[in-house]
Amino acid sequence: MTAMAAEVEQDPAGETRPVYEISGLTKRYGDFLALSDVDLSLGKGEFASVIGSSGCGKSTLLKIMAGLMPPSAGRVVLDDRPVLGPRADIGMMFQQATLLPWKTAIENIVMPISIREGRSAAKKALPRAQELLELVGLEAAGNKYPDELSGGMAQRVAICRMMISEPAVLLLDEPFSALDELTRDFLNIELQRICEARDATAFLVTHSIPEAVILSDRIFVMQANPGRVGEVIDIDLPRPRSLDMVNTQKFGEIVSHIRGRLDKEGFL
Amino acid sequence: MPTGFQSQQTPGEDTVWIEQDPWIDRVPRSVAMVALFVLIVGLWWGATASGLVSPIILPTPAETWEDIVFVGANILSAGYVLEALWTTTRTVLYGYAIAAGIGFSLGVLVGETKFGERAVMPYLVAIDTMPKVAFAPLFIAWLGFGIASKVALAAFIATFPIVVSTAAGLYAASENERMLFKSIGATRMQTLVRLKLPTGLPYLFTGLKIAAVGVMAGAITGEFLGGGEGMGALIRVSASQLDTPRVFSLIIYLSFLGLAMYLFVVWLQRRLVFWNRGDVPGAIG
Numbered sequence: 398m399t400a401m402a403a404e405v406e407q408d409p410a411g412e413t414r415p416v417y418e419i420s421g422l423t424k425r426y427g428d429f430l431a432l433s434d435v436d437l438s439l440g441k442g443e444f445a446s447v448i449g450s451s452g453c454g455k456s457t458l459l460k461i462m463a464g465l466m467p468p469s470a471g472r473v474v475l476d477d478r479p480v481l482g483p484r485a486d487i488g489m490m491f492q493q494a495t496l497l498p499w500k501t502a503i504e505n506i507v508m509p510i511s512i513r514e515g516r517s518a519a520k521k522a523l524p525r526a527q528e529l530l531e532l533v534g535l536e537a538a539g540n541k542y543p544d545e546l547s548g549g550m551a552q553r554v555a556i557c558r559m560m561i562s563e564p565a566v567l568l569l570d571e572p573f574s575a576l577d578e579l580t581r582d583f584l585n586i587e588l589q590r591i592c593e594a595r596d597a598t599a600f601l602v603t604h605s606i607p608e609a610v611i612l613s614d615r616i617f618v619m620q621a622n623p624g625r626v627g628e629v630i631d632i633d634l635p636r637p638r639s640l641d642m643v644n645t646q647k648f649g650e651i652v653s654h655i656r657g658r659l660d661k662e663g664f665l
Numbered sequence: 666m667p668t669g670f671q672s673q674q675t676p677g678e679d680t681v682w683i684e685q686d687p688w689i690d691r692v693p694r695s696v697a698m699v700a701l702f703v704l705i706v707g708l709w710w711g712a713t714a715s716g717l718v719s720p721i722i723l724p725t726p727a728e729t730w731e732d733i734v735f736v737g738a739n740i741l742s743a744g745y746v747l748e749a750l751w752t753t754t755r756t757v758l759y760g761y762a763i764a765a766g767i768g769f770s771l772g773v774l775v776g777e778t779k780f781g782e783r784a785v786m787p788y789l790v791a792i793d794t795m796p797k798v799a800f801a802p803l804f805i806a807w808l809g810f811g812i813a814s815k816v817a818l819a820a821f822i823a824t825f826p827i828v829v830s831t832a833a834g835l836y837a838a839s840e841n842e843r844m845l846f847k848s849i850g851a852t853r854m855q856t857l858v859r860l861k862l863p864t865g866l867p868y869l870f871t872g873l874k875i876a877a878v879g880v881m882a883g884a885i886t887g888e889f890l891g892g893g894e895g896m897g898a899l900i901r902v903s904a905s906q907l908d909t910p911r912v913f914s915l916i917i918y919l920s921f922l923g924l925a926m927y928l929f930v931v932w933l934q935r936r937l938v939f940w941n942r943g944d945v946p947g948a949i950g
């Protein structure tokens with residue numbers, strides 16, 4: 398373990414050097430106030446989750462953090478540089494894998510390189526793509542087309558596509574919520590392993606309290622109308638986390654604590 | 666009537682319940698096609714042999730077959746029918762190429778730019794609702810009685826389905842896919858070429874198939890009205906001489922041209938859009 402990783406372990410509250418700093422973030426869609434004065438910061442190597450009811454502005458927050466959409470007010474700074482548009486050091490993943498059906502899995506993985514740096518750079522990245530496929534247990538699937546992959550396999554390929562640019566932060570918008578529960582649990586553990594292996598900072602939007610608890614160092618509970626961060630909860634379960642922890646008393650206490658803090662509106 | 670439920674309990678009757686198509690769906694394709702052909706020719710023969718229909722209106726199958734053989738021999742010996750077929754083929758191919766070029770460009774303009782969508786599309790819709798063959802006399806007046814006026818009419822008719830399908834294809838990429846391309850820093854051109862156009866290809870091919878039919882109709886209509894040397898002119902002359910068997914056999918050879926074009930487009934689609942073979946609309950085979 399590196400010194401940095403040890404430090405994160407001792408200090409899960411994200412008080413290491415902040416990589417992401419968000420202050421006074423506000424977003425209006427016309428007259429509708431989607432986000433109101435959101436402040437948060439993420440430490441290097443931290444895994445944070447956002448949880449909140451449907452429509453409370455989670456995706457909006459993520460899109461602004463990713464530079465896909467400008468805020469109405471406020472600032473987003475990543476690694477001391479303001480986010481003014483999409484950046485190579487930000488990796489994103491959505492609910493759908495959105496693999497291009499006319500490209501093989503490995504071609505899909507190097508697609509971001511091909512777009513940013515051209516086709517010859519993409520070709521040079523193929524061995525790295527193969528390593529990533531091995532990392533997610535799909536070493537044999539590189540030449541398969543997306544219609545030959547299951548939902549879980551497709552999402553793992555999407556993980557590789559996100560990782561190929563070696564992003565410093567991962568923004569994950571309900572990445573596994575369209576998958577069945579078994580696959581989802583498996584991929585969550587997988588994701589934790591990848592983040593630790595690459596020392597990546599992750600910011601996960603989820604609907605599921607157990608998922609947020611098992612993965613996160615910190616959980617931001619969002620409230621709706623207008624969208625804002627209501628509470629920040631530190632999760633001091635030991636790392637690495639495993640699925641068995643779901644059965645511990647501590648896990649149960651944290652989950653019920655969060656459930657109690659959430660809006661009364663339903664979680665779908 | 667015994668229901669399936671009763672028959673399960675009655676000895677001697679079917680006791681299994683398995684998936685089974687109705688008998689007509691189980692007939693092999695080749696048999697079904699031949700049977701239908703025989704049925705239609707039989708009805709045709711019946712109608713003409715019984716004197717129900719005058720031979721001037723509908724020739725007998727035998728007369729028609731004789732004429733098909735005669736015209737076929739003419740084509741094979743490089744006679745005037747081959748010449749006419751070649752003229753029409755050129756008209757159709759030029760018209761199709763022009764329609765594909767203009768249709769695709771306008772389609773990209775409409776599907777990719779706000780200006781195209783707001784300003785160009787309304788005019789295209791307005792022109793598209795007009796009966797386009799009515800423009801034939803104009804094209805003849807502008808371009809004369811040669812092949813050019815026929816090419817123009819054929820292209821004119823075939824352009825619109827290509828515009829509409831290209832534009833529709835460009836809208837087909839999902840919000841998620843657009844966001845993905847945005848997040849990896851793709852330029853507008855990269856997004857167009859590497860996401861929107863490939864995603865829209867199946868749509869484009871639907872338009873190309875409709876256009877393949879329209880371009881034939883345009884070429885023949887042009888030849889009906891503007892004379893010249895094509896198949897349309899031959900058909901008109903034969904019809905005016907009440908040579909109905911000839912009209913039929915010319916139409917049959919003409920339909921080979923149409924079928925060849927259509928099948929070429931289907932073949933191209935299967936090669937280029939290999940990833941969604943499952944729903945190739947209107948494909949034969």
Ligand SMILES: Nc1ncnc2c1ncn2[C@@H]1O[C@H](COP(=O)(O)OP(=O)(O)O)[C@@H](O)[C@H]1O
Nearest residue numbers: 426429431449450451452453454455456457458
């Ligand atoms: N492009 C948009 N235009 C107008 N309203 C939007 C737009 N995108 C999202 N909204 C609204 O903003 C709110 C927050 O949306 P979103 O961030 O997608 O929520 P979440 O991801 O938490 O479900 C919702 O009420 C949604 O209807």
Ligand SMILES: [Mg+2]
Nearest residue numbers: 455456457570
């Ligand atoms: Mg959302």
